[in-house]
Amino acid sequence: MRYAIAALLLGGLLTGCAKGSQSSAAASASAAAANNPASASDGGAVYVANCSSCHQTNGQGVPGAFPPLAGNPTVSGNPIAVIAIVKNGLDGRVVVNGQTYSGIMPRWRGVLSDEQIASVITYIRSSWKNNASGVSVTQVQAVK
Template sequence: MDSPSEKRRAAAARSRENADPHENRAPMPKVVLVLVVALVAWGCWYIATAPINAPAELGDRRTLADLQGSGKAAGGAVDGAAVFQARCVACHQATGQGLPGVFPPLAGSEWVNGKDAKVASIVLRGITGKLTVKGATYNGAMPAFADQLSDAEVAAVLTHVRSQWGNTSPAITEDIVKAARAQTAAMTAPFDGDAALGAPGG
């Protein structure tokens, strides 16, 4: 059993010790709590009363057609340059030079500057197999755009291509494309390159 002196020493030692640390709880400031509640209430009110089917009052006021690229110029005519950017630039490049050995150039191409009905038919029905362009042979595939582009769009993009990168061929009209579409309507597969197309001007 401890003696009185030992008990006094133990009590003195305990008195010198600090209390064990513990985590305090600091309440959220009332100003912050009120602000959070107010923001949540405002968000609920905004969602409940916002006209979700009406055009937004804020923003740049672009329509869905603007964002999708309608291809229409200011006067309502089809913008051939816009159609080219949307449909052709990935393969034939913005310079019209294509990719050597992969996609043929449009600049100075005998097909682009050849017979108007033939170049319209190429865009409408596409090409597979060996095709010679400016003395170089390409063996790839060009998709058919008959189901993707209207006659006006095909005419516009061909007119654009035939007037760029040094090309100076006449414009392609919508009537030319319409006739080419009717003449090739029975085709179920793309042109088989040089073998099917013959000479560019033929």
């Protein structure tokens, strides 16, 4: 939504230019937005609404039940693996910092939009001293 508004504003700013270039400028602005890492601040709201009940607002999870996302090497590791977990859910055994979890993580595909998934993953990778790269909508779309 924000990106669409940004693209519209940009289109408006360019009204003075040759008419034909307007729509292509807007189109390339939204394509650039999709390729850039999503906003962590948008992701914070998605996190509080959808993830914090299990993983807690401080990202520490609940020992033995819900794994921590703070200080979790998987969360800060390969972004494609994190996207796959969030999109498709996880039902297996994970070991985080020596503690085993064998719960069920719901799938978020179809519940959250690709934009929301990108921003929430950017958020969890850059919060609570985690310091990993953000993910883009394009990356989320590419994971089936």
